[in-house]
Amino acid sequence: MIERAHKNNVKRIICIGTSHEDSLKAAEFAKEHSNTYWTYGIHPEGASSASIIFENTLNTSPVKPIAIGEVGLDYHYDGYDKTAQIHLLEQMLQLAIDNDLPVSFHVREAFDDFLGVVANFPKARGVVHSFSDSKKKLKKVLETTGFYIGVNGLATYSTLPLPPLERILLETDAPFLTPTPFRGIINEPAYVPCIAEWLSKKMGVSLETIEKETTRNAEKLFNFSDTVV
Template sequence: MFIDTHAHIYSEQLLMDKDEFLERSLAANVTTILMPAIDKHTHEAMLAMEGPSPVKCISMMGLHPCSVKGDFEQELQLIEDHLRQRKFVAIGETGLDFYWDLNFKEQQYIAFKQQIEWAIQYDVPIVIHSRSSTRECIDLVTQYKGKGLKGVFHCFGGSREEAEQIMNLGFYLGIGGVLTFKKSGLDEVMRQVGLDRVVLETDAPYLAPVPYRGKRNEPAYIPLIAQRLSEVMGVTMDEIAEVTTNNAKKLFNL
């Protein structure tokens, strides 16, 4: 049994064949899919995916850093409204993205800090997006050490030093399709840091693993990531499934 801890299955790219990709997920023993939020334009579609399904689909709530614009305060208010109405499995995805657009860098920090505060308040994990900003995200999370903050650095692709710092903060590493890329270097990092703080994810429909790299990703590809991780670590697929599933259950209180 596998858990995909990060998949945007409510995206238009996947909704066109919703029933089929969910059936493929179940056939691949991916029995639970955690859905990170993006912004007000996708909340409704995400929440609708929690309906009856052969696979358990569970929502997070948050504001993606790439959606932090001039109206970010209104976006945060909508998130707070959702958080007051019901329980979510995590806050996210949030964080910092210094790859695409730096025009709202200061606002990204404000939004990230607010969502950290909510994660602590509601005692749920936070799911961190850290593209071109891993160091900055680690530094910010470090400021909350000892305050009960927990979570995962989604789509981790950093160095051994960064991985160890993240794990020392009590956080997990979200490992996805990048592990299967020949020149990512993530395989060597994983050999050095071990499995104690690892969860699996696809980030579907993005970052499909080899041999589907460049094509649409989906949760059914989790076993391809697990297979590569088992080769890297020199353990069986069963062990990868057991450890990563237990880690996800513990982190997200499933």
């Protein structure tokens, strides 16, 4: 998978944690491969059973995480625990700020509460990954926060509103949301260039510009320690 990504000019891979356990697996992955990174996160759907063990994890891991996430609010499925989700998000935001790390946010059908929470953490920086809400909500996120917006394969087969290029990060969001023309198979980083190509056509900007700008945005946010050629 890494080789296929490199062949397609995707040179860095961030392996996203969505629970305490798989964050540790992501850390192992990042330790074993060059130009790969990991994040420490607990997905909002796991908020009610999340235990507060992450601070120790950050200090004892073989390599530091590149970001906190994914964390956030998700009110899509019945039975979600709003109080627990907000509480966990606040804790994770504080953890990110204490460690000077950016945050990968997962927000679904919960933008009003999300913007209310992050307003209390003005130092937080990050990306709202896989944005999938209205034009109005996008405008509000762009205007009231400095966050980047994660654009993935979903954009290639839907009518989602697009942020300006200076706020876009390209993302895989594997194994889901495989971009056109690879719909129906497992998504992986090698397909990220399909999103860049789609954006190039959609925005009327050269592919080279899309690649350069989105890479620069990612470098600004994540502060990668490795250099890639």
